[in-house]
Structures are given as structure tokens and as C-alpha cells.
Amino acid sequence: MTAHDWRGRFDEHADLPIDESVPRRREARALLGALLRPYRWSVALLAVVVVVENAARLSVPLLVQRGIDRGIPPLLEGGSAQTLMTIVAALAAVVVIQAVSRMFFLRRSGRIGQRVLLELRRRLFRHFARLDIAFHDRYTSGRVVSRSTNDVEAIQDMLETGFDSLITAVLTLFGTAVLLVVLDVKLGLMCLAAFPVLMLLVAWFHRESSKTYREVRESAALVIVQFVETMTGIKAVQAYRREPRNQEIFEDLADRYRAINERTFQLLAVFMPGVKLVGNLTTGVVLLYGGYRVLHGEMTIGTLTAFLLYLRMFFEPMQEISQFFNTFQSAASALEKLAGVLARRPAIADPARPAELTRVGGEIAFRDVRFEYTPGRPVLPDLNLEVPAGQTVALVGTTGAGKTTIAKLVTRFYDPVAGVITLDGVDLRDITQPELRRHVIMVTQENFMFGGTVADNIRFGRPDASDDEVRAAAEAVGAQAFIEALPDGYDTDVAKRGGRLSAGQRQLVAFARAFLADPAVLILDEATSSLDIPSERMVQRALETVLADRTALVIAHRLSTVQIADRVLVLEHGRIVEDGPPGELISRDGGHYAALHRSWMESLA
Secondary structure, rough: OHHHHHHHHHOOOOOOOOOOOOOHHHHHHHHHHHHHHHHHHHHHHHHHHHHHHHHHHHHHHHHHHHHHHHHHHHOOOOOOHHHHHHHHHHHHHHHHEEEEHHHHHHHHHHHHHHHHHHHHHHHHHHHHOOOOOOOHOOOOOOHHHHHHHHHHHHHHHHHHHHHHHHHHHHHHHHHHHHHHHOHHHHHHHHOOOHHHHHHHHHHHHHHHHHHHHHHHHHHHHHHHHHHHHHHHHHHHHHHOOOHHHHHHHHHHHHHHHHHHHHHHHHHHHHHEEEEEEEHHHHHHHHHHHHHHHHOOOOOHHHHHHHHHHHHHHHHHHHHHHHHHHHHHHHHHHHHHHHHHHHOOOOOOOOOOOOOOOOOOOOOOEEEEEOOOOOOEEOOEEEEEEEOOOOOOOEEEEOOOOHHHHHHHHOOOOOOEEEEEEEEEOEEHHHHOOOHHHHHHHEEOOOOOOOEEEEHHHHHOOOOOOHHHHHHHHHHHHHOHHHHHOOOOOOHOOOOOOHHOOOOHHHHHHHHHHHHHHHOOOOEEOOOOOOHHHHHHHHHHHHHHOOOOOOOEEEEOOOOHHHOOOEEEEEEEOEEEEEEEOHHHHHHHOOHHHHHHHHHHHHOOO
8 A cells, every 4th residue: 555545544534433514514514503502601701801902902003192292392381391201100000001001911821721621522422432342443543543632732722822912903003004094094095905915815815724734634633543543553563574664654644644734834935924924014114204294294203213113013803814814724634634533424313202121131033134234235135133131142263253343233233234133022123222231241252451440441431330240240250369379469560451461351351340330231342252261161161151041143153152052053144044052053963053063073182
């Protein structure tokens, strides 16, 4: 796979399974509005504070003009300094008002911004956790990381500095424009002649940066995806000597990210010096023409000074606006992606009127069930199956026969394309997911261990379980001996992904976790595949006790695990080709299970 193909595989649209019929920008605005709605009165107050702050700032050049024109002349004539002192006192009051309002704004806006980000992170985590397994199968872990960190940080930058810069820039721009004309109409109109040139520069920068910053966000996500996937699968990368190839792909993506960022600097290199050039030329013209008018008595020195101060303030917002565009474009692109993810509705939805389950026996039934991962390619073409409550059923067959698919359908990780699956006669789609998974639990060969102690991992499905119950569950699956031999026993930290435990030990902890949850239906999907022979025998002895009076589906290639089953189903291409007790199927001449059992016995010999 080339780096170009890799980029195509993780294209922003191909890898983002959302409803593209909904305009992303509208969704982004709706998301931002929903996040800010609880703070709308605080935001309105902050807007008033910003207006007060900018009014105080804009009054400074006027006070300077009054001080020069009205406060200094009496002193030159030997008169009183009262006028000047009054103006200085007013100037001091204005400066204090500006500082206090600024302090209030920063404190309150920072608090609101952090609460908005907290709510956004909560929504993202909750939504990602609720989305269906099919979504997570398609949506890479690197993109999840990018959405929850990189994109949220972009929005944080906008909330912390972006809106403040924009509001200040707009108020300053229009306020100074008005004051320039008020101070001197001719000179003010001459300065405003530069305004169309500035607007052309702003429009150009906005158009170009809008495209560029969207590419920046997409490229940043690709870099994170490649990095996370390589480090997550580092064992496979090193085992297959993929370091040079993955390095090549990463460098290609990183170089693309560099090139796009350089493009943003090129835009700034034209826009910001262009604004300064227009501003400096305008200032030179004003100084020349204004000086001429002062010499001819048409304008006071104080007015010219105030005019030059306002002129400087007039062009400063252009740089603020450019910086806002940088922040805004980055945040807008990030917000669109986050809104797109949050707009994604889970394929597995809870019913509007859920059925009430009282005492669950564990009877499972498949009626004319059809399922396909890819449209037109059924994995289960037409499955009919009944599993009485309390029966242990083993599912065997070649890879791709549909064993794990049956397990995923019973746990409702997926819904069938057609047909009905029931638990005690109730359609699974009429049961809420928390309620269903309280009664149906699956243990897979991917026995994920979470950060924390051994006891924490066993208690994962029942956080309120007592220490005695945790020990009883461990003892039931035969895990107590190895746990007590650990340095801190049940309080031993399992390390990252259970790295302190062996594969067999992790599997036993996963068994204990499931048994402590005490489901009515227990599904074991290749759950003994990682155990050595002694551990497997120990688990099998525990299973004979734990699976008693409980419905169980056991999926295993090791037929030693199948021997504890009451019934064996042999599947081929999603169809049941044999069904019966293990002993009966073994005795059938030419039977599928008999052939599998014979091959297994020969492998042991």
C-alpha cells in the first residue's frame, strides 16, 4: 500500500460514516449554539463588558486631544492647571475602567469557555461509547483520538481568544472610523478611502484560508491516525519488519502536513504586510496633509495627534481579524467534524417503549434470521435456531462459518437484516441495551484489561460487588491461586492492557469478570484459545460448575472445550449442517463433526 493509497483509505469522507445529506456547517452552528445556550445571559453580559472596555479605550485619544488643546495652553500663559488635571484624572479613570473590565472579561470568559469544553468532551465520550460496533469497526482509533484532542483544542483556542479578538476588532474598526470622521471630515474621508483596499485583502484572505485550514485539520488527523495505529500495533510492526515502510508513510503524511502549514504562512506573509503597507501609507498621507492644515490654522495639534492615534487603532484590527481567521477557520473545520460525529445516530437504537423483563430464563430463538456485513453477501442466509434455557450449546465450524456472527447478534452488537431474535420470547430490539447486556455477556479471546488492580478488573461488570464476591468469582474459575501469588494479590496493578499478566491469566480474570456479573446467557467466543493445557483443564472444570442452570453458547476450535456442551451445532456458510449431542455426532459415520473430532484427536497424537 502506497502512502497515497493510505491517505485514500482514511479519507475524511470515506472514513466518516455520517449522514452527508445534512450540511455540516449548519450542524456545526447548531452544536455551538447548543453548547453556549446555557450561558447565553453570561455571554450577553460579556458583550456589554467588551463594549464598555472598548469605549474606554477609544476615549483615550479624545482625552489626549483635549489635554493638548485645552489643558496645556493655559499653562503656557501662566494660568491654572485645573483643566489639565481634570483631563488627566478622567484619563486615569478611563484606564482603570478598561483594566477592570478586561480583567472581568478574561476571568468570566475563561470560566465559560472551560465549561463549554467540558460539556463538549462529555458529549463526545458519551456518544462514542454509545455508537454501535459497526461504527467503531470502521472509524479508526486515531481519528477518535484526533476528534477528542486535536479538534477540541482548536475550539478551545477560538473560545479563549478568537471571539474576544473579533468583537474587539469590529468595535475598534467601526468606532475609530466614526471618530475619524467626527474629528475632521475631510481627513477622515481621506483615510476611509483605504477601507475598500483593506476589505479586498480581508475577502481574499478569508477565501483562501478557509480552504487551507480545512486541509490542515484533515492532514493533522491523518498524521495522528498513522502514529496511533503504528504504536498500537508496534508488536506486529516490529515482528514483520514494517518499521521502514511505516516510517515512509508517516513521513509522507507529515510532509504533506508541513506543506499545507507552509501555505498558511504564505497567506499570512501576503495579508499582514499588505495591511501594514496600506496603514503606513495612509499614516504618511495624513501626517503630510494634517501638518499642512495645522500650519495654516485649519486644525489643532491635539486634533492631529488624536487623529494619528485613532488611525493606528484603525489598522490594528486588521491584524486581529487575520489572527481570528486563523483561529476561526481551524476551529470551524474542527467543529464541523465534531458535529458530523455527534450527528451520527447509532445503528443499534433502544426502543421507544421497551419491554419489561422480570425473571430471565435464557431461552434464545432465531427465526428466519438473515444477516450480512456487506450488502448482497449474506453471512447467515436463513437461520432458524432454538436454544432452551439452561442448555450449553457449542458452535463449531470452519472460519467464516458464522459462529462469531451468531454471538454478536445475541448480544445485539448488530441487528439482523431480516428475521427476529428473541430472549425468552421477547424480540431483542424491544429490550434496552443496558437491560439486555445485564442478562447476556460475551467473553472473547480479546480479553481486554483496563488500568487498575486485578480486583478492579473482576469487578468491572459489577462495581458494587464486595471483596468476598470478587474472591468467590475468582475461585469459581480457578483464578484464585495465581492471583494470591501476585505481589499484592487482588490489589496488584495489572499495568497497561494487563501487561503484568500472562495471556492465560488475563483470560481467567475475564472469566471471573463475566461470572461475577451473573448473566442468564453466557457466550464464550474462542475464550479458551489463549490458555495452555493445564489452565484450559482448570477452566473446563470451573465451567462445568459455573455453566450449570445457565444458557451458554460456546464457540471454540479446541474440541476439548466442546465436550462440556449438551449440544453441538456444526455450521457451514451460515447454515446448520449438524445438530445433536457431542457423543451422538461423533458416532455418525461420514459426519462433519466426526471428521473434525478425528482430525483433532490425530493432532493431539
